[in-house]
Amino acid sequence: GQQVMQIPQYQHVQEGEDFTTYCNSSTTLSNIQWYKQRPGGHPVFLIQLVKSGEVKKQKRLTFQFGEAKKNSSLHITATQTTDVGTYFCAGIMDSNYQLIWGAGTKLIIKP
Amino acid sequence: GAGVSQSPRYKVAKRGQDVALRCDPISGHVSLFWYQQALGQGPEFLTYFQNEAQLDKSGLPSDRFFAERPEGSVSTLKIQRTQQEDSAVYLCASSPIGDAYNEQFFGPGTRLTVL
Numbered sequence: 001g002q003q004v005m006q007i008p009q010y011q012h013v014q015e016g017e018d019f020t021t022y023c024n025s026s027t028t029l030s031n032i033q034w035y036k037q038r039p040g041g042h043p044v045f046l047i048q049l050v051k052s053g054e055v056k057k058q059k060r061l062t063f064q065f066g067e068a069k070k071n072s073s074l075h076i077t078a079t080q081t082t083d084v085g086t087y088f089c090a091g092i093m094d095s096n097y098q099l100i101w102g103a104g105t106k107l108i109i110k111p
Numbered sequence: 112g113a114g115v116s117q118s119p120r121y122k123v124a125k126r127g128q129d130v131a132l133r134c135d136p137i138s139g140h141v142s143l144f145w146y147q148q149a150l151g152q153g154p155e156f157l158t159y160f161q162n163e164a165q166l167d168k169s170g171l172p173s174d175r176f177f178a179e180r181p182e183g184s185v186s187t188l189k190i191q192r193t194q195q196e197d198s199a200v201y202l203c204a205s206s207p208i209g210d211a212y213n214e215q216f217f218g219p220g221t222r223l224t225v226l
Contacts, residue, residue, distance in 0.1 A: 006153075031212055042202060042217040043154065050212075088153050096210040097167040099144075101153030 004029075006089055006102030014110050019076040021087050021105035029091035032065055032072040033099065038085040046074075046087075081109055113137070115218035117203050123224045124193045132188045132221045136205030143186050144215060145178055146202040154202055160186060161209045193225045 005024045013019050023032065031050045035043035047056055049065035049072065056063045062075045072089055086106045090099040116135040124130050136143050141162055146154035156170040162183035171178070175194075180186040190197055200222050204215035 033214075042219055043204075043215075044217070045214040048212070048214070090153070092211050095167055095169070096212070097142075097144075097159040097161075098156045098170070099154075099211050099215070101155065103151075103153050 004089060004091055004100050004102040006105055008105055009103065010106045010108060012108045012110050013079050015081060016078050019079050019083070019107050021074050021089075023072045023089035023091075023102050025070045025091060025093070025100075027093050028069050029072075029093060030069075030096075032069075032089055032091045034063060034072075034074055035088045035090065036085050037088065037104070041085075043088060076107075079107065079109060083107055084109055115203060115205055115216050117201075117218040117221050119221060120219060121222050121224075123226065125226055126193060126195060128193050129189065129191045130193055130223065132190075132201050132223070134186045134188070134203030134205075134218060136184065136186070136203070137207075137216055138184075140205035140207050140216070141209045142206040142211075142213075142215075143180055144204045144206075144211075145186070145188050146204065147172075148200045148202055148220070150199075157188070157201075159211075190223075193223075195225050198223055198225045 033048045034046040037043045054065040060077045086104040088104045090101040118133045143160040145157040148154045158178045159167040160180040175191045177189045200220040202220045204217045206213045
């Protein structure tokens with residue numbers, strides 16, 4: 001079936017190091033949304049990208065949408081303990097009402 | 112104002128029991144989504160309501176799953192004859208826009224455990 005693949009599953013970083021998660025789709029996406037879920041919490045919306053090649057920044061977070069609208073990435077510069085959580089990408093493929101979600105990348109800060 | 116609320120927060124059911132999960136979306140939100148999230152996985156779409164109309168139910172895994180939103184606000188997800196594979200967190204989300212091209216506001220979820 002239609003899938004959104006997200007890698008890596010986990011990333012361990014020292015505080016202050018950078019973090020990147022990647023999403024790849026088997027088909028062209030109409031949009032891509034990114035969410036953050038803290039441990040024990042619910043997904044919280046971060047951003048939506050719609051245009052081919054789009055890049056958006058939120059402070060230390062940089063989001064990209066590929067030219068072919070089949071891949072996306074989230075990069076966090078100089079991670080902080082508040083960044084801990086699982087980052088999900090989700091996109092629309094066929095139905096305007098369905099978000100297809102990646103499995104998430106868990107950001108773990110090494111003590 | 113209040114966010115999306117869900118009840119109960121936790122539900123333990125014996126295999127074969129019926130359960131009903133409730134979602135109170137943000138007042139005035141047109142769209143309501145139900146998701147199933149297994150441990151360590153991303154949410155999986157179950158069904159979508161635009162006001163009281165169920166426009167997409169293609170994600171419901173079997174005919175044991177039924178959802179309704181009769182007055183276009185509160186929604187209930189019902190699972191009949193629960194099975195162990197139904198154990199998951201059930202998330203509800205709402206949005207002010209009538210499709211998925213917008214931020215979705217999630218509730219805290221209902222954790223269902225089927226013994």
